[in-house]
Amino acid sequence: MTFYYKNVYLNETALITGPYEKKGPLVHYFDKSYDDFYFGAKTWEQAESKIIEESVDLLLLKANKIKSDIDLHFGSDLLNQLVANNYAASSMKIPYIGIYSACASSVGELILASNMIENKQIKRCICTSSSHNNGAEKQYRYPVEYGGPKRKTTTFTVTGAACALLSSEKSNIRIESGTIGIVQDLGVTDVYHMGAAMAPAAADTLYKHLKDTKRDISYYDYILTGDLGKYGKEILKEYMKMEYNIELKNYDDAACMIYADTKEAYAGGSGVACLPLVGYGYILSKMKKKNFKRVLFIATGALMNPSMTNQKLSIPSIAHLISLEVTE
Amino acid sequence: MTFYYKNVYLNETALITGPYEKKGPLVHYFDKSYDDFYFGAKTWEQAESKIIEESVDLLLLKANKIKSDIDLHFGSDLLNQLVANNYAASSMKIPYIGIYSACASSVGELILASNMIENKQIKRCICTSSSHNNGAEKQYRYPVEYGGPKRKTTTFTVTGAACALLSSEKSNIRIESGTIGIVQDLGVTDVYHMGAAMAPAAADTLYKHLKDTKRDISYYDYILTGDLGKYGKEILKEYMKMEYNIELKNYDDAACMIYADTKEAYAGGSGVACLPLVGYGYILSKMKKKNFKRVLFIATGALMNPSMTNQKLSIPSIAHLISLEVTE
Numbered sequence: 001m002t003f004y005y006k007n008v009y010l011n012e013t014a015l016i017t018g019p020y021e022k023k024g025p026l027v028h029y030f031d032k033s034y035d036d037f038y039f040g041a042k043t044w045e046q047a048e049s050k051i052i053e054e055s056v057d058l059l060l061l062k063a064n065k066i067k068s069d070i071d072l073h074f075g076s077d078l079l080n081q082l083v084a085n086n087y088a089a090s091s092m093k094i095p096y097i098g099i100y101s102a103c104a105s106s107v108g109e110l111i112l113a114s115n116m117i118e119n120k121q122i123k124r125c126i127c128t129s130s131s132h133n134n135g136a137e138k139q140y141r142y143p144v145e146y147g148g149p150k151r152k153t154t155t156f157t158v159t160g161a162a163c164a165l166l167s168s169e170k171s172n173i174r175i176e177s178g179t180i181g182i183v184q185d186l187g188v189t190d191v192y193h194m195g196a197a198m199a200p201a202a203a204d205t206l207y208k209h210l211k212d213t214k215r216d217i218s219y220y221d222y223i224l225t226g227d228l229g230k231y232g233k234e235i236l237k238e239y240m241k242m243e244y245n246i247e248l249k250n251y252d253d254a255a256c257m258i259y260a261d262t263k264e265a266y267a268g269g270s271g272v273a274c275l276p277l278v279g280y281g282y283i284l285s286k287m288k289k290k291n292f293k294r295v296l297f298i299a300t301g302a303l304m305n306p307s308m309t310n311q312k313l314s315i316p317s318i319a320h321l322i323s324l325e326v327t328e
Numbered sequence: 329m330t331f332y333y334k335n336v337y338l339n340e341t342a343l344i345t346g347p348y349e350k351k352g353p354l355v356h357y358f359d360k361s362y363d364d365f366y367f368g369a370k371t372w373e374q375a376e377s378k379i380i381e382e383s384v385d386l387l388l389l390k391a392n393k394i395k396s397d398i399d400l401h402f403g404s405d406l407l408n409q410l411v412a413n414n415y416a417a418s419s420m421k422i423p424y425i426g427i428y429s430a431c432a433s434s435v436g437e438l439i440l441a442s443n444m445i446e447n448k449q450i451k452r453c454i455c456t457s458s459s460h461n462n463g464a465e466k467q468y469r470y471p472v473e474y475g476g477p478k479r480k481t482t483t484f485t486v487t488g489a490a491c492a493l494l495s496s497e498k499s500n501i502r503i504e505s506g507t508i509g510i511v512q513d514l515g516v517t518d519v520y521h522m523g524a525a526m527a528p529a530a531a532d533t534l535y536k537h538l539k540d541t542k543r544d545i546s547y548y549d550y551i552l553t554g555d556l557g558k559y560g561k562e563i564l565k566e567y568m569k570m571e572y573n574i575e576l577k578n579y580d581d582a583a584c585m586i587y588a589d590t591k592e593a594y595a596g597g598s599g600v601a602c603l604p605l606v607g608y609g610y611i612l613s614k615m616k617k618k619n620f621k622r623v624l625f626i627a628t629g630a631l632m633n634p635s636m637t638n639q640k641l642s643i644p645s646i647a648h649l650i651s652l653e654v655t656e
Contacts (some may be wrong), residue, residue: 001399001423003449034525043639071329080408082428086511086631093330095508097648098438099424100410112440119447121331147369166485180423183414198476239572271366303414307467311371315420320425323372 002179002212003094004104008114009162009171010324011124013280014059016051018133018159021269024259029281030160031058036136037159044135045079052077052088052130055163059126063165069164070094071122074113075106077130078092078157079139084130094126098320102301103227104181104201105129106162106276107320111178113166113221114240114322123167124255130161133270143192153193155229155255156271162276172288175324177213183303185316190311194317195232195255195267198300201319202228203239206298209282209321217246221292224283226254226275226299229263229267247255250292275299285326295310334444337499338492338652341389341608345465346461346487349597352587354627356539357609358488359386365462367485372389372463373407373415376489380416380458382404383491387454391493399450399495402441403431405458406485407467412458417600422454430507430629432529433457434490434604436647438507438625441494449634453497458489458528459599460613468634469520481521481594483557483583483598489605500616504651505541509533511631514642521635522645523560523583523595526628529647530556533568534626535574537649545574548651550618552611554582554603554627555593582606593598612652621654635650 014109015030022033032054039054041047060066073094075085080096088095101108106129114127136201137144155316166175184204188197202225210217217223228236233253239248254275255268279297285293309315343358350361354369360382369375380403388394401422403413410426416616417424429436435458441453459616464485465472496501512532516525523562530553538545545551561581568574582603583596614620628647 001450040435045635046641047638080635081430081631081633082632083633083636086644087635087636087641090513090631093510095510096429096646097440098507100428101424102409103620112425115444115449119443119449121443121447148560175372180425182421183418185418217577247570303409303411303418305409305411305414307373308411308415311374313374313415316414318414318424 004177005114005118007168008175009116010173011167011171012057012063012165013192014163015277015281016161023158026282043134044263048084048130048132051161055161056128059163070126072125074099074109074151075128078136101294101318102303103272103273104299104318104320106303107299107322110322117168119147125166127164129272129276131157131273133159134155135264151192153231154266155268156265157271158269158274159275160277162273172327174325174327176325179209179321181319183316189314189315194302197302197315198317199232199235201317202236202298202300205319205321207244220294222294222297222301223251224279227270228253231267276287287326297322332505333442333503334447334505338501339495339499340391340493342383342491343605343609351617354610372460375414376458376460377415379489380456382491387491389466398452398454402427402437403456406464429646430631431600432627432629432646432648433600433625435650438650440589442503444445445496453494455490457600457603457604459485459611461485462485479520481559482594484593485599486597486602487600488605490601500655501655502655504653505608507537507649509647511646513645515642517642522630523557525643527560527563529645530564530626533647533649535572548622550623551579551624555598556581557583559595591651610622615654623652625650
């Protein structure tokens with residue numbers, strides 16, 4: 001399902017990260033990075049809430065707005081019940097709806113916000129996307145203290161919060177179109193190789209977008225997926241070539257960009273915050289310099305749940321996509 | 329944030345429940361009720377997915393449509409990662425986004441769908457809302473087999489799936505407006521009295537809706553909240569009277585209607601499916617007979633998460649509201 005927009009702009013972003021992202025090559029694109037995992041809060045979950053709130057405060061400051069200027073807030077994270085966003089929202093007093101498409105949520109939020117702005121149903125919307133490495137590990141895998149080794153295809157959940165302000169007020173980045181994906185399930189059961197589960201979803205949404213818009217892949221100067229990781233990225237490239245005869249050239253995956261190639265990060269970053277941190281940080285800066293004029297963000301989510309994988313079910317996945325353009 | 333609609337209709341619904349709802353007074357308003365908690369599936373989680381899929385099949389059959397006639401699917405449930413809907417969606421191949429506002433989600437979905445239909449961004453949308461008593465107990469409270477007694481203010485999670493079809497094709501029920509709520513947190517920490525946590529959210533959203541629309545409470549023939557329960561309902565009535573001097577007269581709460589007053593259900597039903605089962609079943613039938621012409625559904629959600637309540641944090645809550653009218 002592809003939507004087209006004429007009057008939706010990405011006005012401002014605010015990006016906060018944890019310590020591992022601070023050590024990464026994109027640190028200068030973030031507004032703020034912490035040296036620990038607590039950020040002054042008592043627990044990892046509360047820490048994640050805290051940086052969401054802080055990213056909103058920073059965003060509003062940068063955009064010269066106050067909370068009552070904002071009509072709607074979409075939020076997403078990986079914690080059960082989207083709890084990091086729920087608690088952050090409780091201090092904000094902005095009408096709020098939580099979105100869950102795992103790590104595809106960030107773009108899902110942008111699409112819903114764009115649809116409502118395009119038709120003047122709302123003026124300004126903030127979209128918050130966050131994840132926390134330790135919070136996610138604790139919830140989805142093993143106690144962090146256990147410190148078990150992992151396979152090389154594993155990704156490393158990004159600790160950070162990314163916040164975007166969308167409105168119909170002109171800026172140098174326009175949201176041009178968006179495609180909502182369908183859930184794919186090709187039978188992958190390996191929770192340590194989610195890139196493999198998600199690549200077919202990315203491929204399907206990208207193919208449908210090109211078909212809906214009648215565009216060739218060369219229409220776009222740059223394509224950013226997130227977070228397929230080092231191995232999932234190669235699967236996507238092969239899959240696009242084999243299945244649709246489409247070659248991905250000016251393409252990279254946010255997972256492979258946020259960390260220097262260290263052993264700690266295995267196949268790269270992941271988590272709801274990974275794509276928007278790389279996209280709003282590094283890629284938008286390239287767009288503002290007009291290095292890229294037309295860009296796709298394809299956010300991919302593994303709809304993984306420990307109860308279901310314990311029941312030996314495979315991992316469904318989904319991808320949503322948004323097209324951004326530099327305005328003249 | 330209140331939205332107004334001129335061209336959005338609720339075309340069809342399909343309602344499936346479990347055994348306790350079958351014993352309740354509204355059984356004749358449901359399309360189908362099962363005698364057990366498994367519905368032929370192996371686990372409670374898979375059972376919940378199964379009745380979501382079945383409710384969609386039934387809906388499409390009743391509406392004389394097929395899956396490819398549907399542009400978009402919003403889904404919500406109480407399981408972590410909205411897993412019941414994710415797995416159901418993976419068999420459907422309809423563009424999908426998950427929504428989470430706990431038991432306020434059902435109305436959140438209707439509002440987002442209505443906004444997109446009103447502006448012709450989509451033609452037809454399905455909204456699925458589900459919950460499963462045993463799945464929810466297992467996840468949020470104690471193992472079901474433990475069988476611990478509970479306090480009288482506790483609610484009993486409804487087992488069921490409710491599915492609605494919205495479009496701009498005229499029907500006898502029009503969606504007239506919707507209000508998205510803000511997260512409230514008045515410091516309630518008692519997980520066995522979530523009606524108390526949610527009543528202020530219902531009050532705030534209702535008050536804002538009346539203010540935005542410049543309507544008196546008497547504009548509406550009937551107001552349905554869900555799920556405050558027997559005690560939460562009284563708190564809302566008192567709160568509205570004290571805080572806003574508004575008397576709730578033609579009013580009831582879905583929690584108090586779905587079960588006969590048995591000891592098993594404590595303060596009444598709850599769960600994402602409760603309000604839509606009562607609303608789409610009993611209330612719409614009253615509207616179709618023109619007993620009620622203008623109705624409000626106020627869905628309330630306790631954004632509860634066991635990790636956060638274990639960290640001694642209070643329970644934030646939210647309420648979204650939709651106004652339905654009988655067409656002439």
